[in-house]
Amino acid sequence: MRNQQTLAAAVTCSGIGLHSGQPVTMMLRPAPPNTGVVFVNKGDAITSLLASIEHCVPTELCTAIDGNGFQVRTIEHILSALAGLEIDNVYIDVMGSEVPVMDGSAAPFVHLIQSVGVIAQERRQPFLKITAPIEVSEGARRVRIEPSVTPRITYTIHYDHPLIKTQTYTHDCSPHSFEKQIAAARTFGFLHEVQALWARGLGQGGTLDNTVVLSKDGVMNQAGLRFLNEFVRHKILDLIGDFSLLGMSFIGHIIAERSGHALHTRLVRQILEQPEKWVLLNMEPLAEETRPVAHIPRRQSSPVALQAS
Ligand SMILES: [Zn+2]
Known part of the structure; x- marks a missing residue:
């Protein structure tokens, strides 16, 4: 059991979208405890979308989330890097509707994250x-x-x-x-x-x-x-x-x-x-082990307090 974690600082990468073929820039930013992984679209209006199963929509060949007026596709490799490195809270700014494919793996995201490091936060991770x-x-x-x-x-x-x-x-x-x-x-x-x-x-x-x-x-x-x-x-x-x-x-x-x-x-x-x-x-503020519950406490998907990067 461990505490929640986020990035120690913001990092940026650029590449192309696998399906669109268009250039995409993406920034990962630290986020407060209990934020989860939140995609932020900085288009005409700033909107945000929690990476969660209720926002997941069926697409061909990739995983996508849709809601709050925007869709972001090919999220599985960056989500994998974050989950694999046990990063629970992060804002992901995307300029476009797709995460850059980089080299087709999660290694460039891992290197990006490791370049700034990971910090423990003051809340327990469920x-x-x-x-x-x-x-x-x-x-x-x-x-x-x-x-x-x-x-x-x-x-x-x-x-x-x-x-x-x-x-x-x-x-x-x-x-x-x-x-x-x-x-x-x-x-x-x-x-x-x-x-x-x-x-x-x-x-x-x-x-x-x-x-x-x-x-x-x-x-x-x-x-x-x-x-x-x-x-x-x-x-x-x-x-x-x-x-x-x-x-x-x-x-x-x-x-x-x-x-x-x-x-x-x-x-x-x-x-x-x-x-x-x-x-x-590992829930707060309950004891170490709880009984089954009917509903998982959902994280807020909107509105999200956006931090200046
Ligand atoms: Zn894949």
Whole structure:
């Protein structure tokens, strides 16, 4: 159990949106306790939107949130970096409707965050501890969470491709393990899928600089792979980002097979709808362990007190 954390100072990065292909600038700023991760759109009017499951909307190929008059897409990799490094409170200013794709992994965000550091805050971070299994599935695709002493994720993917076939990987969640084993794994796609996306005007920002592109029997990226099982590691990266829409830390073992963004977020919704299968720990000002509650105390999504950067 730990206290909430935020960034020690503001940091900025620029890149292109994976789907729009447009330049995007993003700034991460420290936020007070109990803020959560809040996207701030500095367009004509300043609006803000909490990264939470109730704002999550279905989109193709990425995770997006929508509300308060704006939508922001491809949020899963920055959310993964924040959750992976245990940063609970942050404002994310985006100039545009998409998070920059950077190199297709979470590593540039990790380096950005580490360049300023993380500070502990004076409030406890709540943990949702799973006490009974919860599962969602769709045909052969499934994801479940079951009781565990520590947070873990086991992912299995199957692709009829000589470089992938079946890959299974277990990640024991910790900032160190996230940084070393997960953060650098990049987005991947098959050449025929990438070409089909481009034909439909999607994935305009996708290049070999930010996507591992699989040809019939290899990868097209000259430098090759960062890990032999980079594909399954990236699926875990995505899951960590999607699962952070829960809005608090978790203790349980997530087991996913052939899953994706839609099933990940369905599991988050199912968890919140079954409060008899978890308890909240480290809540304030209650004792260390509480009884199951019907509703999680929601963080304020609006209005948000905007701090000058
Ligand atoms: Zn991804």
